[in-house]
Amino acid sequence: MGKEIGIDFGTTNTVVSYFNKKGKLRQLKYKGDEIIPSAIYFYSKNEYVIGSLAKRLIIFDNQKQAGVLNFKPKIGEKEKIVVTAENGDTFSIRPREVARLFLNEIVHGIEEKLIKEFGPIEGCIDKTVITVPAKFNSTDKAAIKKAAKDAGFKTAKLVAEPTAAAVACQEDMGLDEGDIQDKAILVYDFGGGTFDVSIIRKEGNKFQEIATNGDKNLGGNTLTDRLAEELLNRINDEYGMELPFSEDEFDESYYTMPLIHYRQNMLAIWQAADVIKEELSESAEARKVCNIWLDDGTSAMYEAEFSRNELERYISRDVQRTIDITIRTIEEAREMGVENISPIVLAGGSSNIPFVKKSLEDKLVKDEIIYGDDVSTLISRGATILAECDLADELHDGKTNVQTGIAVTSGVQYGKFQAIIPENEPLPCSKTRRFKLMHDGQQRLEIHLYECDVKNFPKAVRIDDNGITLIDTLIIDDLPAGLQKDNTVIDVEITIQKDDTLAAVATVKDGTGNTIQSGSVSVKKESDLE
Ligand SMILES: Nc1ncnc2c1ncn2[C@@H]1O[C@H](COP(=O)(O)OP(=O)(O)OP(=O)(O)O)[C@@H](O)[C@H]1O
Ligand SMILES: [Mg+2]
Structure with a gap:
């Protein structure tokens, strides 16, 4: 007994939905907000707040170092974020841990509300569906599952964000099976951190993903970056400065400006660009004044001004990329015999940009494009429907979407990607790869995946090409002592599980293929280590 909830854990905003006592799909408010900014702010290492208060403290009180924004796309990365809390505590924290703290607050906040409405037994959270970008890799998915479990969600299933949006849309439009016979819906979801596109079809009472694509590093933040970079150029020209766009290139020994002033400038510039970007969806021109520190320690008020035409010029390549991915996804569906794709549903905050809609209309069929009702809650509502019907497991198209493999580590092919598990392989699927030792007595082996x-x-051919991403490192560090390089092999079995997460086991064999150590040797994933 318990409640089912759906969570759209977005890069910019998080929304939680549920079926209320009257059976209506509604949002659960956290501290009065239906749309909860995905932000966390640390007063000290152990004391923090999330949501709109956190966002306000970070942005408006200019406390960038004490808070974290946009942590979702980094969730699978092991590189830690350095935080200097309001009280001066400095610590580093993995993005996955930030997500756990954030979700932990959400669990407590919403369960309290559910218990008030449904009582202590029925009001406990039972099934949870959390949505993830279509292009999250296996490490990202495993990280989100772990963060959710550690945060107190007993069972959390993952569903692709556009799929959840399509599910909600079908409900909103009241389509029944007759209406959607042989029809598939395309969802174009251009959010804050990611772009996703998915074609889904309802078969019986199941929702089937036909094709899903996207870019997990392309979203409204990318568009704001484009405008912010141009704004920084103008400010540099105006005041004769050479401030770099990336903090990595800000060398304090070279610049007379202290780092803190540089950071405040960049935050002011980014915020101005973000506000201008959103205003340009409504008007042809937009302005914003920003307070800029100059090289000589004084400050100036700079008035940033952009026209809609200028914005369109700076973002056109990014928008074109979303269209290219959409067209490719339609082709993929057609190759699978799905011809009738209608309607095209727009979701995500960045779909509000008129240029996005216009570009889609120009390149795709005009009258098929609709803007979903209540776009901001669409995905979490779809997730709740899936949680309630317990349908999340049924959705996955059950195949690998990408190739998984290793890099060649020696010879002329050094750095070339070598696939172990191909794309379109039914899940779960396992493949075994043989590795050799580098030297006698080796007890530790690391395999980059x-x-x-x-x-x-x-x-994409080489591991530094676009489209190839390091997803994890397998670590085998308890090989038996005294192994000889020339007559030992390690067979590593890599499995992509049904939920798209990855597992591995290893067996140590001698030159004749006999197993040296009974049972498998444990393989740790670097992403699992603290
Ligand atoms: N009217 C608007 N015009 C332009 N951009 C907008 C508008 N409204 C919102 N956005 C942009 O939409 C983005 C947030 O969208 P959304 O809430 O869908 O993202 P999210 O779900 O948090 O992110 P993701 O799905 O990528 O994880 C931000 O970049 C914001 O600037
Ligand atoms: Mg989103």
């Missing part, structure tokens, strides 16, 4: 997005980057 990469994903190659062959569908979207068919020319």
